[in-house]
Amino acid sequence: MAKEIERKFLVRSDAWRQHLCKSSKFLQGYIITDTDRSVRVRIKDMKCATLTLKIGHVGLSRDEFEYDIPLEDGLEMIDKATGSVISKTRYNVEYGGYLWEVDVFDGAHQGLVVAEVELDNPEDDPPLPPWVGREVTGDKRFSNQWLATCGAAAERRNGVSLKA
Amino acid sequence: MAKEIERKFLVRSDAWRQHLCKSSKFLQGYIITDTDRSVRVRIKDMKCATLTLKIGHVGLSRDEFEYDIPLEDGLEMIDKATGSVISKTRYNVEYGGYLWEVDVFDGAHQGLVVAEVELDNPEDDPPLPPWVGREVTGDKRFSNQWLATCGAAAERRNGVSLKA
Numbered sequence: 001m002a003k004e005i006e007r008k009f010l011v012r013s014d015a016w017r018q019h020l021c022k023s024s025k026f027l028q029g030y031i032i033t034d035t036d037r038s039v040r041v042r043i044k045d046m047k048c049a050t051l052t053l054k055i056g057h058v059g060l061s062r063d064e065f066e067y068d069i070p071l072e073d074g075l076e077m078i079d080k081a082t083g084s085v086i087s088k089t090r091y092n093v094e095y096g097g098y099l100w101e102v103d104v105f106d107g108a109h110q111g112l113v114v115a116e117v118e119l120d121n122p123e124d125d126p127p128l129p130p131w132v133g134r135e136v137t138g139d140k141r142f143s144n145q146w147l148a149t150c151g152a153a154a155e156r157r158n159g160v161s162l163k164a
Numbered sequence: 165m166a167k168e169i170e171r172k173f174l175v176r177s178d179a180w181r182q183h184l185c186k187s188s189k190f191l192q193g194y195i196i197t198d199t200d201r202s203v204r205v206r207i208k209d210m211k212c213a214t215l216t217l218k219i220g221h222v223g224l225s226r227d228e229f230e231y232d233i234p235l236e237d238g239l240e241m242i243d244k245a246t247g248s249v250i251s252k253t254r255y256n257v258e259y260g261g262y263l264w265e266v267d268v269f270d271g272a273h274q275g276l277v278v279a280e281v282e283l284d285n286p287e288d289d290p291p292l293p294p295w296v297g298r299e300v301t302g303d304k305r306f307s308n309q310w311l312a313t314c315g316a317a318a319e320r321r322n323g324v325s326l327k328a
Contacts, residue, residue, distance in 0.1 A: 031217060032203060037196050037244075039203050039217070051217075051231070053195060053203070055244050063244070065237050067215070073229050080201075080219050080227070 012133035029081025049074025083149035096127035175277040176297035193245025213238025247313035260291035
């Protein structure tokens with residue numbers, strides 16, 4: 001079991017592309033969700049699958065259990081996911097000694113670009129790259145779970161801006 | 165991914181004990197449940213842990229994905245289970261060429277004894293041992309999920325009999 005500590009920002013320019021190291025294509029779906037917990041399946045580059053349980057409220061720190069599972073199982077679970085399946089490309093970007101992950105969404109969430117930095121402890125204060133915009137750490141509307149299960153619909157209904 | 169096909173009965177006498185092969189002690193809890201799916205953690209003999217996702221309505225056949233996980237993870241999940249943790253001893257009993265599992269519950273469900281036989285296909289017609297009583301296949305009130313998340317409370321409220 002790991003603790004997940006991260007900060008999340010919207011991205012306002014493409015300048016991060018000059019720093020990027022590598023990228024992967026993710027498909028992910030939620031098998032089952034509740035207010036404070038979720039079970040997610042993720043397919044990476046159509047080659048491997050992981051199952052992730054998160055327990056605790058969306059925010060700076062949650063309990064996370066993650067296991068590799070057979071790709072075939074993962075694909076069957078994606079078929080049975082609730083809500084919409086998230087499709088995105090994740091770019092790894094090093095900035096100021098920290099590894100940032102920039103997620104460029106397509107499909108139902110095309111146009112949304114989010115940057116996350118993982119912290120060893122909550123007091124870490126990473127330098128912010130010039131290409132990040134508004135911080136959305138702890139804002140459940142930008143969690144993948146929310147995007148998958150109610151994101152697109154709620155954006156239309158409430159006029160919530162996904163822009164930086 | 166496996167299909168689970170089984171019939172379930174209440175047990176009306178202790179006569180099955182003369183046939184028993186081996187037994188294991190199970191602790192199990194539900195991490196998250198919804199109407200047609202659940203995620204369960206099971207600790208066997210305090211030695212190993214498995215995580216099981218079931219998708220589909222409770223009944224004769226459901227999709228089931230099962231993975232071994234570290235015992236330490238399993239025990240942490242049991243701590244975070246929703247509802248009550250189920251504690252039972254499972255006895256393997258061979259009868260008429262079929263393997264029956266007799267679950268003797270303790271803790272919150274003391275007094276409940278349930279026998280299940282797993283079938284290779286829904287047309288299988290195993291001979292019924294004389295010690296089984298009322299069939300409860302597909303009755304969600306006798307699913308472990310229901311027993312863990314609302315069983316004890318509902319039994320008190322509705323006077324539902326758990327007896328054979």
